[in-house]
Structures are given as structure tokens and as C-alpha cells.
Amino acid sequence: MIKTLITGGGGMIGQKIAQELETRGLDGQPCQITLVDIQFPPVISSGQTAVTASMEDAEAVTRLAADRPDVIFHLAAVVSGHAEKEFDVGWSANVDAMRFFLEALRQEHLKSGGTYRPRVVFASSAAVYGGPLPAVIPDDFHTAPQSSYGVQKVIGEQMVTDFSRKGFIDGLSLRLPTICVRPGKPNAAASSAFSGIIREPLNGETAVLPFPESTRHMLASPRSAVGWFTHAATLDTTRLDGLRAIMMPSLTCSIAEQIEALRQVAGDKAVALIKRQDDPDVVSIVGGWPQEFDTPRAHALGFRSETRFSDIVTAYIEDELS
Amino acid sequence: MIKTLITGGGGMIGQKIAQELETRGLDGQPCQITLVDIQFPPVISSGQTAVTASMEDAEAVTRLAADRPDVIFHLAAVVSGHAEKEFDVGWSANVDAMRFFLEALRQEHLKSGGTYRPRVVFASSAAVYGGPLPAVIPDDFHTAPQSSYGVQKVIGEQMVTDFSRKGFIDGLSLRLPTICVRPGKPNAAASSAFSGIIREPLNGETAVLPFPESTRHMLASPRSAVGWFTHAATLDTTRLDGLRAIMMPSLTCSIAEQIEALRQVAGDKAVALIKRQDDPDVVSIVGGWPQEFDTPRAHALGFRSETRFSDIVTAYIEDELS
Numbered sequence: 001m002i003k004t005l006i007t008g009g010g011g012m013i014g015q016k017i018a019q020e021l022e023t024r025g026l027d028g029q030p031c032q033i034t035l036v037d038i039q040f041p042p043v044i045s046s047g048q049t050a051v052t053a054s055m056e057d058a059e060a061v062t063r064l065a066a067d068r069p070d071v072i073f074h075l076a077a078v079v080s081g082h083a084e085k086e087f088d089v090g091w092s093a094n095v096d097a098m099r100f101f102l103e104a105l106r107q108e109h110l111k112s113g114g115t116y117r118p119r120v121v122f123a124s125s126a127a128v129y130g131g132p133l134p135a136v137i138p139d140d141f142h143t144a145p146q147s148s149y150g151v152q153k154v155i156g157e158q159m160v161t162d163f164s165r166k167g168f169i170d171g172l173s174l175r176l177p178t179i180c181v182r183p184g185k186p187n188a189a190a191s192s193a194f195s196g197i198i199r200e201p202l203n204g205e206t207a208v209l210p211f212p213e214s215t216r217h218m219l220a221s222p223r224s225a226v227g228w229f230t231h232a233a234t235l236d237t238t239r240l241d242g243l244r245a246i247m248m249p250s251l252t253c254s255i256a257e258q259i260e261a262l263r264q265v266a267g268d269k270a271v272a273l274i275k276r277q278d279d280p281d282v283v284s285i286v287g288g289w290p291q292e293f294d295t296p297r298a299h300a301l302g303f304r305s306e307t308r309f310s311d312i313v314t315a316y317i318e319d320e321l322s
Numbered sequence: 323m324i325k326t327l328i329t330g331g332g333g334m335i336g337q338k339i340a341q342e343l344e345t346r347g348l349d350g351q352p353c354q355i356t357l358v359d360i361q362f363p364p365v366i367s368s369g370q371t372a373v374t375a376s377m378e379d380a381e382a383v384t385r386l387a388a389d390r391p392d393v394i395f396h397l398a399a400v401v402s403g404h405a406e407k408e409f410d411v412g413w414s415a416n417v418d419a420m421r422f423f424l425e426a427l428r429q430e431h432l433k434s435g436g437t438y439r440p441r442v443v444f445a446s447s448a449a450v451y452g453g454p455l456p457a458v459i460p461d462d463f464h465t466a467p468q469s470s471y472g473v474q475k476v477i478g479e480q481m482v483t484d485f486s487r488k489g490f491i492d493g494l495s496l497r498l499p500t501i502c503v504r505p506g507k508p509n510a511a512a513s514s515a516f517s518g519i520i521r522e523p524l525n526g527e528t529a530v531l532p533f534p535e536s537t538r539h540m541l542a543s544p545r546s547a548v549g550w551f552t553h554a555a556t557l558d559t560t561r562l563d564g565l566r567a568i569m570m571p572s573l574t575c576s577i578a579e580q581i582e583a584l585r586q587v588a589g590d591k592a593v594a595l596i597k598r599q600d601d602p603d604v605v606s607i608v609g610g611w612p613q614e615f616d617t618p619r620a621h622a623l624g625f626r627s628e629t630r631f632s633d634i635v636t637a638y639i640e641d642e643l644s
Contacts, residue, residue, distance in 0.1 A: 087488060131565050142465060144565050155481075161466075
């Protein structure tokens with residue numbers, strides 16, 4: 001029985017990882033699954049234990065560490081827009097709380113005489129990249145984030161690297177591209193439309209497209225993301241050569257290509273539900289984002305993603321609409 | 323009168339910056355100079371105020387911030403070997419104390435209604451680079467440090483970037499190459515011999531060379547380093563395009579070339595004082611270090627360094643032996 005902990009376990013990816021661990025386990029072994037978050041969906045599977053707590057609650061975090069999980073998926077974070085708006089909140093949640101958590105794990109490592117060394121899989125982000133960007137970003141491109149969230153993710157990665165190099169934990173950081181098609185409702189994120197223009201029409205609803213069809217962006221499905229986390233949970237980390245932050249694979253396509261894939265699956269009627277309505281603010285934000293990555297490291301380490309956007313649409317239909 | 327503060331002001335570079343500020347001021351304006359460190363050389367110029375305090379002393383740091391210096395040279399740090407040996411000490415001094423200091427400056431910024439925004443020049447290091455390195459490292463190469471010190475410097479840079487982007491401070495981080503010829507005595511640092519093989523023979527003493535003459539390394543003089551800090555103190559930071567960490571310029575040469583420059587200046591007798599004595603540990607450490615940098619950004623921003631090693635030797639003789 002592998003003891004697993006998912007921080008941010010109430011979120012979309014956390015919930016999907018939990019479901020995967022319950023259904024398939026890890027490398028064929030069954031898992032004990034604990035989720036921690038400040039809120040959860042109304043129904044949690046009876047095979048999972050949900051702990052309602054903030055990662056900024058020192059007592060709760062100390063207890064979670066004292067339970068000595070074998071594998072920790074660290075997804076808890078204040079999101080990009082929130083971290084940008086509330087400076088203190090972002091730094092406290094994304095940096096200070098993570099540092100406290102890693103230190104609590106280190107104390108368990110020390111108490112165990114060095115035998116306890118959990119696998120920690122940290123959800124980082126393509127937001128670590130910023131500034132002038134090349135058309136295709138290589139694996140060894142510098143991390144010069146232009147947002148508090150991006151800065152905080154770089155710091156989280158560096159903490160995972162150093163605590164791992166010293167042997168207190170055995171961690172790695174996965175830099176996630178935009179995950180699409182996200183189930184649920186549109187939200188205020190600038191990236192919302194990448195999912196919305198597929199999801200809403202498939203549900204017979206209108207979607208707003210706030211940027212031009214020529215916009216290119218890097219995408220992978222929630223299914224791929226879950227696969228990365230479970231793959232990372234059992235990966236031989238000696239293969240990382242000390243480089244413990246890895247940009248995950250993705251495909252890059254234009255909005256026009258996304259729409260064409262929707263048309264093939266759901267026809268012109270679905271496409272007609274997309275309303276073009278340029279929003280200069282969103283156009284400007286999205287214009288500064290990375291468009292394409294070359295990720296030979298991730299591929300060599302066995303991380304996979306879709307190569308055609310139609311596969312991303314199919315994954316959404318299979319996983320969410322059937 | 324420009325109010326300046328030098329943290330780590332008791333160290334070699336801190337002392338030289340203070341001397342320069344006292345002699346020449348900044349951009350022609352005279353400076354008020356406060357130094358803070360846990361220890362100082364026996365004699366401090368009467369034109370400088372030395373505060374003996376640790377940057378981990380919250381009360382002292384709050385007071386230093388409340389004094390609202392215009393320009394802060396942040397050099398205080400636990401050094402590489404110490405940070406590697408004592409994990410807690412390194413993280414506490416190099417990360418937590420710096421975060422506390424920046425937060426104290428931010429509080430002054432907020433109290434001032436946003437008018438107080440100090441220039442902060444942070445001493446970072448080429449130790450931010452690690453892992454497999456190209457022969458020549460470009461400005462946009464990733465920071466994948468393989469030491470606690472390097473990780474802590476990356477985190478410091480990221481803090482400076484985010485606090486600056488939000489307008490609380492106006493900072494930049496200078497990544498220093500190996501500074502040579504350091505005055506004083508040889509020390510336990512693996513890099514000690516780069517200075518020692520010049521300094522000791524010029525003083526009529528024996529120097530030990532623990533790695534092969536083919537070893538190539540990037541070097542700049544203390545004089546250049548002082549020039550970078552004072553240049554950074556008054557640089558127009560809008561020219562940085564948000565990329566606030568800059569690798570400083572250096573020259574790369576082999577130990578054989580260093581020795582040849584010594585021979586030209588001081589003859590065969592001086593060279594005969596270098597004793598070859600390979601130390602496999604030091605050879606292995608130095609073998610993992612960056613050798614050469616391509617630094618067009620630093621050059622475009624007006625940072626300069628020596629281009630011939632003989633100029634580094636001359637600088638040492640002029641500044642330390644005359």
C-alpha cells in the first residue's frame with residue numbers, strides 16, 4: 001500500500017490524480033489517498049480521505065508530514081491572478097508555506113534516521129518563463145518570470161532541487177503548459193478561452209473568443225497531466241542528472257486549428273457558437289506568453305502528450321461527456 | 323548627499339566599495355556611508371559608519387530599513403562552503419534574512435506613500451549556473467545550480483526581480499565571476515589558487531597549484547567588481563527590460579596563461595614559487611564550474627572588465643602593493 005498525499009487535492013487536477021490512484025494505483029500497487037485543500041467538491045470517493053486545511057496552517061502541515069506519506073503531489077497554490085493582485089497572499093502561500101512544508105518533511109527525514117525520504121512531485125508552470133522569448137523555447141532556456149506567480153514557482157522548484165540534492169526528499173518539478181480542455185465553467189483567467197471555445201460549443205453553449213484566430217499556444221489535456229504526475233511519482237530520479245525541473249511536453253496550435261478540430265468532431269453548428277470579441281487586455285497578456293516548447297528531456301524521460309489537437313478534443317469527450 | 327548602506331560591509335568587496343564611495347561618491351555626488359556586518363577590519367575610515375549586527379537580527383534590520391537608504395549594496399551572505407556544510411545556516415542567512423530585509427524595505431515604501439523606493443544592488447554569483455554546461459554560457463542560459471549557495475542566490479535574484487517589478491524597490495542582481503587577485507591570505511575555497519598563484523609569488527611566498535595548468539576559468543579584478551556595483555547604483559533600470567539579473571563580464575584564461583602573465587611581470591623567480599600538487603577533490607570541484615561566458619547584455623549596459631590577464635595582475639600591483 002503506497003501512502004499518497006495530494007495537496008490542492010480539491011482542484012481539478014488533484015481530483016483527477018486521486019481518481020487515477022484509486023482506480024489504477026501506482027505501478028500496479030494500491031494507494032492510500034489523502035487529499036488536503038481549503039475546499040472540496042461536494043462528493044469525495046469513499047476510497048479517499050479529505051482533510052480540509054490550509055497549507056499555511058503550520059499545525060495541520062506538521063501533522064500531514066508526521067504521517068510520512070511515500071508520495072506527495074504538491075499542487076496547492078494561490079493562482080496567478082490572485083498572487084498578482086495580493087502580493088502578501090501569494091508569497092505567503094506559494095513560498096513561505098511550501099518552505100515550511102518541505103522543512104517539516106526534512107524534520108521527519110532526520111527523525112527517521114534518514115530512512116524517510118518522500119517522493120515529492122511539485123506542480124510548477126510555464127509561467128516560470130518570461131521576458132523576450134524565442135519562437136521555440138529550449139529545455140535550457142532561462143527562467144525570467146514577469147509575474148509574482150512565476151517567481152514563486154521558480155523559488156518552489158529551487159527548493160525542491162536543493163532539498164532533494166541534500167537527500168531530505170526525492171523531488172521533481174513539472175512545468176505545466178496550459179491544460180485544455182478544462183471541464184467546468186469559464187473563469188476570469190486570460191487562458192480561459194483555450195478551453196472555452198471547445199467546451200461550450202460541445203455543450204451547446206456560446207463561447208467568447210477574446211483574441212485573434214492566429215494566436216498560437218501550447219496545450220495538453222488533463223488526461224496527459226494526470227499521466228505526468230503518476231509517471232513522475234515512480235520515475236528513477238537518478239536519470240535527472242540533478243536537473244529536477246522539467247518542462248512537460250505539449251502541442252502548439254493556433255486558435256484556427258483548434259476551431260477546425262472542433263468542426264471535424266461537432267460540425268459547423270458547434271463552430272457557429274464561437275463569438276469573436278477581441279479584448280485588448282487579454283490580447284496583450286496572451287501575446288507575452290510562450291507559444292511553443294522543444295522538450296527533448298521530458299520525452300527522453302517518458303513524459304507524453306497529445307500530438308494532434310483533435311486528440312485533445314477526443315480526450316475531453318471521452319473523459320467528461322460520456 | 324546620497325545615503326548608502328553596504329551589507330556585508332566588512333568583507334573585501336564591501337570595504338572596497340565603501341572606499342570608492344568615500345573617495346569619489348556616486349555620479350559626482352558625495353555619499354553618506356553605513357556598513358553593516360558581523361565583523362570588521364580593525365580600522366574603519368572616519369568617513370564611514372560601521373554597524374556590527376547580523377542581517378538575521380530582525381530588530382537591527384528593521385532599523386537599517388527605517389533609515390531609508392537611497393542605495394543599498396546587499397553583499398551579506400553565508401559563503402558557498404559554509405552554506406553547503408550547514409543547511410539551516412545557509413537558508414536562514416541567504417534566503418530568510420534577505421526576504422525579511424526586502425519586506426522591511428517594502429514596509430518603508432508603503433509607509434512613505436510610495437515615494438521611497440531604494441536602489442538595491444544584490445551580489446549574486448556565477449554559482450547560479452550548474453548541471454551540464456556549454457563551453458561558452460550565453461546570457462539566457464538556465465540557472466540550475468548544484469549547490470545550496472547557488473540555489474539561494476537564484477532565490478535572492480527572483481526576490482529582487484519581483485519586489486522591483488511591483489515597484490517596492492528598484493533592484494538588480496549582479497552575477498559575479500571569480501574575483502582575482504584577491505588580497506590577503508589563501509583560504510579553503512576551491513577557487514583560492516586562482517588568486518594565490520599570482521599573489522603569493524609577488525609577495526615572495528610559495529603558492530600551491532592544486533589543478534592542472536590547462537584549467538580554464540573566468541576572472542575579473544576586485545577593481546572591476548567595485549566598478550560594477552557603483553555603475554549599477556545609478557544605472558537606468560528601465561534599460562533592463564525586466565531582466566534584473568545580469569551576468570557580469572569577465573575574461574577566460576588558462577592557468578598556463580595566468581602563469582605566463584606573472585612571468586612577464588615578475589620573472590622566472592616568481593614563477594618558480596608555484597608548487598604543482600594536484601588535489602583530486604579540488605580538480606573535481608573546479609571541473610564542474612563554468613569556464614566562459616558570453617555577456618552581451620552586461621556590455622550593452624556599460625559593465626566592463628579586463629580583457630587581458632596581465633591587466634588583472636597590474637590592477638593588483640597598483641591597488642595592493644604600492
